[in-house]
Amino acid sequence: MKNKWILLPVAAALLLTSCQSASGAAVYRNNPLELAQRVGQTVQKSTEIHLSADFAEPTPQESLSACLHYIAANQERYLSYQSAHPEMSPWDVVTYVNIGLDHPFYTNIQTVSDPAGLLALCNKYWKLPDGYEPSDLRPLSSRVAVGVSNQMRSEAAGAFEQLCADAKKEGYTILAQSAYRSYARQKSLYSQYAAQDGTEGADVYSSRAGHSDHQTGLVVDVKNASLPYNRFGKTAEYQWAKDNIYKYGFIIHYPEGKQAITGYKTEEWHWRYVGKKAAAEIHSLGLTLDEYCAIFLANPGSGVPALTSDTPDTLSLAQGSSYTFAFQPSGALAVPTFTTGDGTILSTAGLRFRSGTYLLSVQGLAPGSTNLYATFDGQAPIRLCSVTVEG
Structure with missing residues (x-):
């Protein structure tokens, strides 16, 4: 896929930079377009490209502090981690440090302040308060x-029962194998595993007491009707679950490829209830709960959420082809909802979040024209561009 509508303005700016540099004049760089700009109570789109002179590369500190989830108290930790991992982007450095990954697992431990919250995060850096029971x-x-072990908190239990009933209608059987576990029960289980595989071995598949997701009452380990829970990833039910459990407020907390972040090997059967809104955002962005909390909950800003991009005002797309828009958040961190004027003409799919950039893929389904919009909670829709699908 060729994003020529994005690349052309940038190429022009770079050519200008090259020519001006050769002549000894000021160097210019293209600034991103402001897609969402609040003027009074009106949200409007700007179509101007601004060229700024004497562009200076930001310092490491400036690059870090420009991240919307930057926490001033973590400044020295960010700089130290960035020095140790120069291959990482400033955004990912801030994310990893916010999670706690600049420290070994089970060090620098803090206590969860709101253990009853649906987004209460217990992991290898955060523990539940002593004696906590939902x-x-x-x-x-x-x-x-x-x-x-089949107890869950009331809201999560109702959502899980509805999920199972709806899956059953489609021919899938999903059952709860293990849900709430008390501190004492988790301590006993972990001790058994550590005696069997050693502390290092047990830590990749079992939580130490006080750090277990299960103690929140918001977790359920699942199975189907025929296979044990630890083979759930081989079932048709798992294929259904990947595309559907977020609709009921659940996520897979320990997905494939995320062990370096969560500290746990892949567990397709370990489902955590976070509520429908957060589950939809975590699912669509391709994040873990740990990343989501480190990015969107770490430093809630007071600004107005907005997007910046070199998105064209009009876009022509061949029927059946795709185009990927790249947006950077500004103002305050929030997850936008993308919609079109006619969903039968244009399909929006594949929203992902990579190093501080939203990537949205659209595909032309049938000839015609429509508008693409982005909306943040509490804001008017932002018209991003018009799209024409050519047959």
């Missing part, structure tokens, strides 16, 4: 649970 645990229906 106040609204209830048993799951016997139709969707096996074994004895």
Whole structure:
């Protein structure tokens, strides 16, 4: 796919830079377009390209502090981690340090301040308060649970039961193998695993007591009707789950390829309830809960969410072909919703978040024209561009 509509303005700016440099005049760089600009109470789009003179490369500190999830108290940690990992972008450095990954697992431990929150994060850097037990645990229906550890918090239990019922209608059987675990139960389990595989071995698949997701009452390990839970990734139910559990407020907390971040090997069966809004955002952005909290909850800003990009005002797209827009957040961190004027003409899919950039792929389904919009909660829709699909 050739993003020529994005690349042409940049190429022109770079040519200007080269020519001006050769003549000894000032160097110019192209600034991103402001797609969302608040004027009074009106959100409008700007189509101007501004050229700025005497562009200076930002210092490492400036690059880090420009990240919207930057926390001033972590400044020295950011700089130290960046020095140790020069291959990482400033955005990823801030994210990893916010998670705590500049320290070995189970060091620099802090206590969760709101253990009853749906986004309470317990991991190898955060522990639940001593003696914590959810106040609204209830048993799951016997139709969707096996074994004895089948309690969940009320909201999560209702969502899981509805998920299982809807999956059943489509021919998939999903059952709860293990849900809430008390501190004492987790301590006993971990001790057994550590005796069997050693502390280092147990740590990649079991949480130490107080650090277990299960103790929140928001987690359920699942299986299907025929295979043990630890083979759930081989089932048709898992294929259904990857595309559907977020609709009910669940995520897979320990997905494939994220062990360096979560500290745990892949567990397709370990589902965490976070509520529908957060689950949809985590799913669409391709993040773990740990990354989501480190980015979107670490430093809530007071600014107005906006996007910057070199998006063209009009775009022609061949039927069946795709185009990827790249947007950088500005103002404050929030997840936008992208919509079109006619979904039968243009399909929006594949939203991802990579190193501080939203990547949105669109595909032309049928000849015609439509508009592409982005919307943040509480804001009017922002018209990004018009798209014409050519047959």
